Amino acid sequence: MSRPEDVRAPEGHPIFVIQKHDATTLHYDFRLEADGVLKSWAVPKGPSADPKEKRLAIPTEDHPLDYADFEGVIPEGRYGAGTVMVWDRGVYRNLTRKDGREIPVTGALGKGHVSVWLEGEKVRGGYALTRFRTGKGEAWLLVKMDDAEAAPGRDLVATETRSVVSGRTIEEIAAGEEPE
Ligand code: MN
Numbered sequence: 671m672s673r674p675e676d677v678r679a680p681e682g683h684p685i686f687v688i689q690k691h692d693a694t695t696l697h698y699d700f701r702l703e704a705d706g707v708l709k710s711w712a713v714p715k716g717p718s719a720d721p722k723e724k725r726l727a728i729p730t731e732d733h734p735l736d737y738a739d740f741e742g743v744i745p746e747g748r749y750g751a752g753t754v755m756v757w758d759r760g761v762y763r764n765l766t767r768k769d770g771r772e773i774p775v776t777g778a779l780g781k782g783h784v785s786v787w788l789e790g791e792k793v794r795g796g797y798a799l800t801r802f803r804t805g806k807g808e809a810w811l812l813v814k815m816d817d818a819e820a821a822p823g824r825d826l827v828a829t830e831t832r833s834v835v836s837g838r839t840i841e842e843i844a845a846g847e848e849p850e
Contacts, residue, residue: 683761684775686788687738688717692840693752698827700727700812702762702786704775707732713812716757716827717793721820727799727810741835743844753844756835760790785815792830795819 684703691699691712698716701708711727718725741756765785766778778784782801788794796815801808814820831839836849 683763685735685738685759686762686786686790687759688757688790688793689740690716690755690757690840691750691752692754692844693750698757699730701733701738702775702784703735703738704779706735708735708738709775709779711799711810711812717797717812717814719793719795719814719819719821719824719826721814721816722822723814725812727812729808729810739835741833741843743846753840755833755838755840755843757830758790758792758834760788760793762789763787765796791834792826 686703687699687701687708689699689701691697695714698713699710700713700717701710703709710730710733712730713725713727715725738759739756741754743753744750763786764772764775764778765787766773766775766783767785773781773784775784775786779799783799785796785798787796796817796819798813798815799810800813801810833839833843836843838847838849
């Protein structure tokens with residue numbers, strides 16, 4: 671499968687994307703390329719740069735790689751109906767290790783823990799995704815690792831409101847305004 675044109679990664683590096691999605695409820699779809707698809711979670715509060723902030727991440731369906739480029743309005747009645755913004759994107763490195771050895775992302779996800787180093791335009795540094803059980807099934811937590819890119823108290827979602835591909839806000843995308 672080919673990579674999306676606009677998110678072509680340096681050789682050997684998988685991509686990630688975070689799409690702001692104003693659907694029934696506003697959330698951020700966090701997606702990591704693994705095994706030719708985008709592994710996906712809906713993060714109601716979005717990612718934080720503060721290691722003390724644990725962000726709930728609900729697993730959702732795998733998406734095709736070329737969905738990483740999608741920005742626009744999904745019509746009523748369709749899966750994911752609402753407005754989608756490419757809020758951030760970039761490449762990532764797998765940091766998941768056991769006994770000093772790298773654990774491939776797909777296997778790590780199956781075991782319920784993966785650590786990645788994100789190189790986005792807004793989101794950078796190490797992030798850990800960890801599964802836990804709830805009464806209703808499984809959920810995950812997305813937490814900033816305590817590294818040089820950590821920024822205690824920094825609320826990325828509040829300060830970063832525009833698309834990294836078009837510069838538009840979610841309202842401008844919903845209104846069908848053309849990219850600048
Ligand atoms: Mn969504």
